[in-house]
């Protein structure tokens with residue numbers, strides 16, 4: 001349920017409603033960063049409580065009380081009508097500018113991550129990515145450098161001034177990873193790991209939530225809702241390709257997800273063309289398509305030496321290819337009224 005306050009409602013009127021929601025035993029959430037306040041009322045609604053809620057119509061400053069039909073609330077446009085824009089270490093994501101997050105699949109050494117960081121920074125990337133805890137299909141494949149990887153990543157962040165994005169796979173590591181990262185990433189395999197989602201939600205750190213390989217768009221939003229219900233509104237949704245019958249690419253890019261998510265939520269949407277295609281040859285086309293379709297950012301794998309990458313070399317761009325792509329993206333962004 002939502003309580004929509006009048007445009008001219010005073011902070012005291014908003015507070016009175018909020019306090020009363022708590023008194024009845026619900027959790028009130030007030031949309032941040034928007035002029036017209038909407039209060040989401042979260043909690044299990046039995047008939048008795050539902051009847052009680054009607055009394056909010058008589059509160060000064062209340063315009064209407066809406067019972068909403070869909071499952072997500074804090075992620076919905078009813079709650080937060082305008083696009084959410086997050087400020088992460090001084091960089092905006094979700095606004096007019098397209099955010100580019102680039103770097104290798106995995107942190108392999110201090111020298112490697114610093115070299116890639118300097119190269120992507122020189123071409124205009126705003127965030128550095130790199131995995132230290134890697135979710136690999138095979139238990140015999142490189143699993144990441146763990147905390148050493150986080151240290152190297154932080155060093156590369158310091159050297160270049162780029163904020164860092166890195167994956168957290170396990171609830172036990174959330175505190176550790178959050179102590180190094182500017183943005184936590186939840187990978188495709190963990191999109192529905194609800195204990196991890198809740199724990200990450202409690203950190204209040206910005207999160208990139210990747211869509212599960214076999215998950216619907218609505219399930220992705222519900223997973224975002226799990227983190228938002230813990231008080232973390234800074235969730236960035238990431239389309240990274242889904243499993244379909246098509247096997248000529250690693251995954252199938254669901255470009256539809258961009259306009260659908262824009263319609264259903266106010267959260268920033270980014271696209272990962274590297275995992276979506278699995279082939280560096282297709283990364284540029286799909287990146288351009290994503291920006292044209294309204295994505296707020298891209299997550300792109302770039303490696304200084306893809307042939308010898310310990311993970312995902314086949315889908316990684318070389319720095320020169322990344323440079324070309326950034327030039328193309330700048331033109332596409334301009335054509336759709338965005339900046340890069």
Ligand code: PEP
Nearest residue numbers: 105187188189210240275
């Ligand atoms: C990654 O970003 O390196 C990664 C493992 O992504 P995904 O979870 O989308 O496979």
Ligand code: MN
Nearest residue numbers: 105301311312
């Ligand atoms: Mn990867």
